[in-house]
Amino acid sequence: MSGAVTEFRMPSLGADMEAGTMVEWLVKPGDKVDRGDIVAIVETQKGAIEIEVFEAGRIEEILVDSGGKVPVGAPLARIRTEAEPTAQPRTQPPMAGAAPPPTSATSTASTPSAAIQPSPTLASPIAGAPRRTGRILASPAARQLARLQGVDLSTIAGSGPSGAIVRSDVERMRAATETKRAIGFDFDAMRVAIAAAMTRSKREIPHYYLQHQFDVTACQQWLSRRNATLAPPDRLLFAALAIKSVALAVHRYPQFNGFYRDGKFEPSSAAHIGVAIAIRGGGLAAPALHNVDRLSLDELMARLRDLVQRMRSGRIRGSEIADPTITVSSLGERGVEAMFGIVYPPQVALVGCGKVVERPWLVGNRVEARSVVTATLSGDHRVSDGHAGALFLAEIDRLLQEPEKL
Structure with a gap:
């Protein structure tokens, strides 16, 4: 069969992921696959994730058996596409938010620099994983920091060009190691992963926080009228309005929608809203609702319910974990009136929503009881400031005043 060969690699499913364990292949060599097909299930610290392919073709070879632990960026399988044949296998484009994968031995064997390229089966920095062998590709700053902090470079999977270890990789490894030492290796793996990611976020991101109260009486009244005619499974929640308003607002203020990587901001034209969801048994994940700005409120509510159900039953997709461009989080259902979240790298913003409460509110010359929510x-x-943030929150407020137009 003619065509190019693409290496299907372990995707990065978040800033806290270093490796995944192959649970099950849903395809076998010779099977035809289309873009977006789910081909495998991978276990991460946040549960079992369904992994999609991004090119059509046929599975030529499966490289990892079920039960195998694989670092981010390492090849899982080879897919022969219908593209024109090339001299070497092509590397599959990384998912949004993913670190550049290490170059495989197959694709670099004919280049002069092949001797220093990291192996595709290199270990992730997790307990029990094998170490790198041969020469390790790392930046001078990473080597210096590793020497000062006593970090073994052979235990780190690099996120730099060609899989090189950069300074942030060493810092992330050290934070994860310190977290494990502090809480013990018997602690739940998800909590360890969350702790490492949040430690990295607070260390690397200069956070600022804003709070604004919205009068959402118009939203509540509109929801009450609309939901009165619908069966419970079809009713809208205020969360859908909040998520849609954020998705629309980022188009006017794009500095809050995208990724900060390699010392620069990469704005996103898509509004993929990460929704923070509590996982049964503890832990938190924020998978994405894709292209929220293009959805009707009914479509958005249906997808939100589906996302929550699949997240809690362990049937989430890799692309939903990997590519949120901004996150919306709420603890309103728990009675919390305000929350200040931690930005999840490489994202640059998080919007928090509290419980809708009744408050005295000045309307014209009268004080009335109004439905109020505190948004943060x-x-x-590094990307925005308080002035822009205030305008962004004000835009969300403006959009919520006309819920019928969302």
């Missing part, structure tokens, strides 16, 4: 913004000061 956690922003990355």
Whole structure:
């Protein structure tokens, strides 16, 4: 069969992921696959994730058996596409938010630099994983920091060009190691992963925080009228309005929507809203609702219910974990009136929503009881500032005043 060969690699499913364990292959060599097909299930610290492919073709070879632990960026399988044949296998484009994968031995064997390229089966920095062998590709700053902090470079999977270890990789490894030492290796793996990611966020991101109260009486009244005619499974929640308003607001204020990587901000044209969801048994994940700005409120509510159900039953997709461009989090259902979240790298902003409560509110010359929600913004000061953040929150407020137009 003619065509190019693409290496299907272990995707990065979040800033806290270093490796995944192959649970089950849903395809076998010779099977035809289309873009977006789920081909495998991978276990991460946040549970079992369904992994999709991104090119059509046929599975030529499976490289990892079920039960195998694989670092981010390492090849899982080879797919022969219908593209024109090339001299070497092509590397599959990384998912949004993913670190550049290490170059495989197959694709670099004919280049002069092949001797220093990291192996595709290199270990992740987790307990029990094998170490790198041969020469390790690392930046001078990473080597210096590793020497000062006593970090073994052979235990780190690099996120730099060609899989090189950069300074942030060493810092992340050290934070994860310190977390494990502090709480013990018997602690739940998800909590360890969350602790490492949040430690990295607070260390690397200069956060600023804003709070704003919205009068959402118009939203509540509109929801009450609309939901009165619908069966319970079809009713809208205020959360859908909040998520849609954020998705629309980021188009006017794009500095809150995208990724900060390699010392620069990469704005996203898509509004993929990460929704913080509590996982049964403890822990938290924020998978994405894709292209929220293009969805009707009914479509958004249906997808939100589906996302929550699949997240809690362990049927989430890799792309939903990997590519949120901004996150919305709420503890309103728990009675919390305000929350200040931590930005999840490489994102640059998080919007928090509290419980809708009744408050005395000045309307014209009268004080009335109004439905009020406290919204917060956690922003990355490298990309935006408090002035822009205030305008962003004001835009969300403006959109919520006309819920019928969302």
